[in-house]
Amino acid sequence: MRDSTWLRNVRVENDYLEKEGFTYGSKSETVDIEIKNGKISDIIAQNFRQDGNNEIDGKNYLILPTLREMHCHLDKSKLGVPWKPITPANNIVERFTSEIDELDNLSLSLKERAKNLIETEISNGVTFFRSHIDVHPKVGQRYLEGVLETLEEYQGQLDYELVAFPQHGMLRSNAYDDVKKALESGVQIIGGVDPSSLDGDLERSLSQTFELAIQFNVPIDIHVHDRGEHGTETVKKLIEYTKQSNWQGKVAISHAFGLNDFVGEEREMVFSELAELGISVISSVPINGRIPPLEELRTAGVNVNLGCDNVYDSWSPFGTGNILEKLNRYAEIHRLTTQEALTDSLALITGKPFNLEKGKTWLKKDMDASFLLVDSSSAAEFVARQSPVKFSFYKGTVVHSL
Known part of the structure; x- marks a missing residue:
């Protein structure tokens, strides 16, 4: 059994600060945290200090949950190669057809480029990745094999889920x-x-998708960019197949732009069914006018998560690999300006509820010792000001520090 490590002098939020009905900040208490076998084994008030051989000074930084990247493409990023704007394409088919030759002819291998993206995201506080990987006759399994070989180098530094993605349909x-x-x-x-x-x-496309999902007992995460009737019919058919297959809580719709096109009673009914069936929506928060009604979905009880998606690839010259930047954009678009709303929004990139209650915190004994230390007064300030991550821990191991 490994010796324990004590993380000293960190602050954890436990309430809001209010005056005359206005919430102007968050209260926090300073604690020491014992880490043993990758988990939090004890949390004590600082004035009850216990001696320990292995100690890390938390420098009075705020402790927050680790971040999750819920939609990326580790096989597609061009991070690390010389700058070049994206080549023109008239439609999605032209884009994904030319993409293969373009990626194959880059000066860096897939493994090198994937590593650049992983390390960028780790430096921004991410220790969990969900990555879609192209698998189809044009590339076979070679992209998947390259990503898996890359991820072997990061054992003990992160968790991940890979999505078998038929990019060409x-x-x-x-x-x-x-x-x-x-x-x-x-x-x-x-x-x-x-x-x-x-x-x-x-019908046939979704039938094959659900058939494989059921055969291998795996969740579904499907890109749906379509608007209008294509988009709305796809969502309704996904709801139907989820019910028929008893696949509740195992389906996610990425992008889901067509959710904008439901109106009136049908809109309310569809959003309610998404919530009841546990169908999640994952968004990269685009600012091209197609962003789905994410706050409306959250209000309806739909689970919403964020991902970076394109990080300098054949589809977009933009993207920094900073999921906090996506949350900051989300908060600005949806005018989440209060202390409470900004604090609550952190769940979009952590997967953990962050509603402060008097005297209670999100930090618990026996949970994985995966968390961040940031130089912020509160989670709300972290979201609004995009404070840099000073330390990132994955199951007790420091995987990033400034």
Whole structure:
């Protein structure tokens, strides 16, 4: 059994500061945390200090939950290669067709580029990745194999889920066998993309997707960019298949732009069904006018998560690999300006509720010792001011420090 490590002198929020009905900040208490076997074994008030051989000075930084990157493409980033703007493409088919040759001819290998993205995200506080990896006849399993080899180098530094992603369409590219092979090799989630407009057969595309999900007992995370009837029909059919397959809590819709196109009573009913069935929405918070109604969805009880998605790749020259930047954009778009709203929004990139209650904190004994230390007065300030991560811990190990 490993010796314990004491993390000294860190602050944890436990209440709001209010005056005349206005919340102007958060209260915090200073604690010492014992870490043993990758978990938090004790939390004590600082004035009850216990001696320990291994100590880390937390420098009175604020402790927050570790961050999650819920939508990226480790096989696609061009981080580390010389700058070049994206090449023109008239449509999605042109884009993903030219992408393969472009990535194959870069000066850095897939493994080197994936490593650059992973390390960028780790430096920004991420210790969990969900990454979609292309598997289809044009690339076979080689992107997946490259990503898996890269992730082997990060054992003990992060957790991850990989999504078998038929980028060129499950039906359009006859990707069923390649997706199945990826799932047979242990990939944890099945993906998909625009089964209505790209595959041209919504029913058959979703049927194959759910068939494989059920066969391998894995969740589904499907890209749905479609607007109008393509988008709304896809969402309704996903709801139908989720019910028929008893796949509640195992389906996520990435992007989900078509949720904007439901109106009136149907809108209310669909959003309610998404919540009841545990169908999540994952967004990269685009600012091109297509962002789904995320706060409305949260109010309806839908689980919403954020991801960076494109980080300098063949699809976009933008993206920094900083998930906090995405949350900051989200908060600005939705005018989350109060202490409470900013604090609550942190759950979008941590997966942990952060509602402060008098005297209670999110930090508990026996949880994984995966967390951040930041130079902020509160979670709200961390979100609004995008404070840099001073320390990032993964199961008791420091994986990043400034």
